[in-house]
Amino acid sequence: MTDPIDNNASAAQPINTRPSRRDVLKLGSIAALGALLGGGALLGRATPALAEAASTGTLSPSESFDIVIAVYPNGTLLDFAGPSEVFHWLPNTNIRYASLEGGPVTLEYGVVYGKTERLADIAKADLIMVPGGSDLTAPMQPAYQAQIRRLADGARYVTSVCNGSLVLAATGILKGKRSACHWAFINDLKEYGAIPVPERFVEDDNGRFMSGGGITAGIDFALRVAAKLRGQQVAEFAQLLIEYDPAPPFHSGHPRDARPEIVAMVEKELPGASKGLARIPGIR
Structure with a gap:
């Protein structure tokens, strides 16, 4: 999870502008998911591609x-x-x-x-x-x-x-x-x-x-x-x-194994x- 940003922080304090790993993944995933599901889907605009992709889910895309x-x-x-x-x-x-x-x-x-x-x-x-x-x-x-x-x-x-x-x-x-x-x-x-x-x-x-x-x-x-x-x-x-x-090093995760x-x-x-x-x- 990303750390919360303090909007009241003093301007004299150094600000780390490097995005976190999750920020990078999140931004990339939003773009990728939008492309995968038909663009605009994450904004609640259900496109035909999104409707088709989500047709097996119980929830509507939006x-x-x-x-x-x-x-x-x-x-x-x-x-x-x-x-x-x-x-x-x-x-x-x-x-x-x-x-x-x-x-x-x-x-x-x-x-x-x-x-x-x-x-x-x-x-x-x-x-x-x-x-x-x-x-x-x-x-x-x-x-x-x-x-x-x-x-x-x-x-x-x-x-x-x-x-x-x-x-x-x-x-x-x-x-x-x-x-x-x-x-x-x-x-x-x-x-x-x-x-x-x-x-x-x-x-x-x-x-x-x-x-x-x-x-x-x-x-x-x-x-x-x-x-x-x-x-x-x-x-x-x-x-x-x-x-x-998953690729466990040992097969010991259940009594049967x-x-x-x-x-x-x-x-x-x-x-x-x-x-x-x-x-x-x-x-x-």
């Missing part, structure tokens, strides 16, 4: 769309940082970050995420996304749950990444719905009436409910969401810009993980 990412103390940064990067490249899409109290939020490992809005101050969201965390005590509290349920009830799309699906499930909105979750916690979904599906991306009710598996699955999840909303070309465009071309001794190490750290029943603070 339709604005609001995404609310609901964060909380001890949440996992990568759960929403990956999806956020994808969403920020989508045209006519506004991303808002909110928490129960607003302001800075201390995430997992002591990482402080900057200013957030108060959930109660957001009237509605077109899409709400709940990331996961290493401690779900805060998002399982009644006040947070009430705000999530309120926004989810009015949203066109209700989504989660990692064990954020447990937070959603605890509100009751996923009762009877299929959902993904991190492999170590996936069967905990049953306690809240949700249907656990051990896949990297899961949707239900024609895509109204969409979820990603554990942590890094958030990028796969976001690209699928992007394709659903704005069409495959736009999603592929975002994927190319962020160079999402990891060596038994590695799975045993995780089981020692998270008892019950091999059965998808690991417990973390906040889960009843």
Whole structure:
């Protein structure tokens, strides 16, 4: 992300006029996307080329769309940082970050995420996304749950990444719905009436409910969401810009691929993980 510009800065202060990497990519991408989708598209003027390119998406090219990412103390940064990067490249899409109290939020490992809005101050969201965390005590509290349920009830799309699906499930909105979750916690979904599906991306009710598996699955999840909303070309465009071309050095990202001794190490750290029943603070 680019640093904010202080328009009140003294003229005597040196000003760095070199554009950031994201500025360069953004400017280039706007030109490229305009050419790809038929020029003027990003200004809301739907051309025949744009209409054709976006025909597989559920949104019209000029339709604005609001995404609310609901964060909380001890949440996992990568759960929403990956999806956020994808969403920020989508045209006519506004991303808002909110928490129960607003302001800075201390995430997992002591990482402080900057200013957030108060959930109660957001009237509605077109899409709400709940990331996961290493401690779900805060998002399982009644006040947070009430705000999530309120926004989810009015949203066109209700989504989660990692064990954020447990937070959603605890509100009751996923009762009877299929959902993904991190492999170590996936069967905990049953306690809240949700249907656990051990896949990297899961949707239900024609895509109204969409979820990603554990942590890094958030990028796969976001690209699928992007394709659903704005069409495959736009999603592929975002994927190319962020160079999402994974080539892991080890095949150890899931118990089905990891060596038994590695799975045993995780089981020692998270008892019950091999059965998808690991417990973390906040889960009843």
